[in-house]
Amino acid sequence: MSKEQITALIKEGLDRAIAEGKLPAVDAGRIELDRPKRKEHGDWATNLALAVAGKVEMNPRQVAEAIKDSLPEAPDVISGVEVAGPGFINFHLAPHFVRAVLLEIEEKGAGFGACKVGAGRKVQVEFVSANPVGPLHVGHGRWAALGDALASVMSHAGYDVEREYYINDYGTQVNNFGLSISARYLEALGMDAEFPESGYRGQYIDDIARRIVDQHGDEFARMPQDERVSAFIEMEYPRMLGSIGATLEHMNVVFDVWFSERELYRKGEVEQAVTELEKKGQAYRDTGALWLRTTGYGDEKDRVLVRSNGEPTYFASDIAYHRDKMLRGFDLIIDIWGADHHGYVARMKAAMEAMGFGAEHLEVILGQLVKLFRSGEPVTMSKRTGEIVTLDELLDEVGADAARYFFLQRSADSPLDFDIELAKRESPENPVFYVQYAHARICSILTYAAESGADMSAPTGEDLDTLTEPSEMDLLRKLAELEEMVEFCAERRAPHRLTGYAEELAQAFHAFYRDCRVVTEDECLTRARIFAVRGVRQVLEVVLGLLGVTAPEKM
């Protein structure tokens, strides 16, 4: 990759300039090399001279000139170097070197753009993890898209990644679920029933209740309330979980592990975790409850692990869960939570410290919420009546590709305005089609080339040298950026930047298409351009694959 090679050249240039006495000895630190925003500033630029000028008490431009003059010759890589602006050193890559990206794509195929920053570290990304007490809503779709794409891009960056869904199948929420069904069930039978205060009021609860009546009549009405509620829980939460799984599958999100909270309790892990913390002196008893001393690790106040009635809190089981993750050998745990859980981050990190794992092993990504719009008008969602737009409804309406792409366009820190009508529109204002269209267009060109008898075999080096049009060179340069994008998105946990790259690549391709015919009378050029266009197709497939969006051959 060009970045390392140029960094090495700069380092050598600096060392040589010092050795030749043009510069005083100085520690350059880490050499920064960036893609300049403006094309005329070349392919790569370094601010080294600006950074060093103060230390050596020289004019930055003089420093830059000195380094430039001492740079080793590298005609295979660089075609030009200049000092510009306040003291940047700009590098222009040799065209031959730019074209070489096509050979790399050919060689690496689906592995193109991969890198090794992850160094094989074991990472778990846990996301969605919605309580199995109702259908997924649109916000869950965002976490699903985000978690899945993050896992993909980190995997491409050399991490060993697992995707996990945590099932809260224990405690208050499932109990409320059972109580809600029970109330609707009795109502459906014309009996009096008090609907629980914090019950689930969605239509789907009525549907479940009615289905039970249809299948079982009033047989559950004769049991004691507790027995009926737990019967309903056991019957219905697995079914709900199944339907959540189906929705996620509909969105092409596949988890490696579905982890049950009940299992944690069944295996005694919650108790073990609590006992361990007590033994370590991290927990104390006060007013009948057991408290974790999270204030020792930066939390605002200590938190209850076991209530005075003997019941462990959700926090306790969450601690046990994170302990279990660490014991499974992950180097890094990434949790994706809704922004409404942000108050929970400090205490969970404190708990990691209290357990002796180190808070740096846990990263929490807080996703802002999704607001739905339809033609500019907000789609109202009411918790009170339980009227929500489900993820299934959204997927049915706009399709998995558009939904995923829209969810991924914004950084997790930004609330997302999702316009259903825009996502549905099959027109240029919809960016997902813009990118997919580039892929379809390439497929169509390749079909045309084959049908018109063009030579589809690999080009020679001389053939490749016929690629000289500015817009085709720009396209090749864009291809070469994938690897640093992957590294950036993985390290910053920012898969949304990949959508921007996808659009830039598509744009570069469409500009190429405008200027350059692929199938021409010139056999050398035709071989080279077919090869180039295949490379673009490969890279589009990689990027769309990381985003979890399909790459259609026809549109």
Added chain:
RNA sequence: GCCCACGUAGCUCAGUGGACAGAGCAACUGCCUCCUAAGCAGUAGGCCGUCGGUUCGACUCCGACCGUGGGCUCCA
């Protein structure tokens, strides 16, 4: 009140301490005898919330303030 995030074009948002701040939409103007016009080219649109600080250099880092959203349970 305290904690966190956000504040960039008319709208929705990108933006990695660097050079003249970007995209899409919306508005306006052109371009199909052609491998897909789901495309391309162009015009217009900015006090990067405000004020200070750090730096050779700040949309970017720090502080204060203003605005928006979220959180501050022996809830999950």
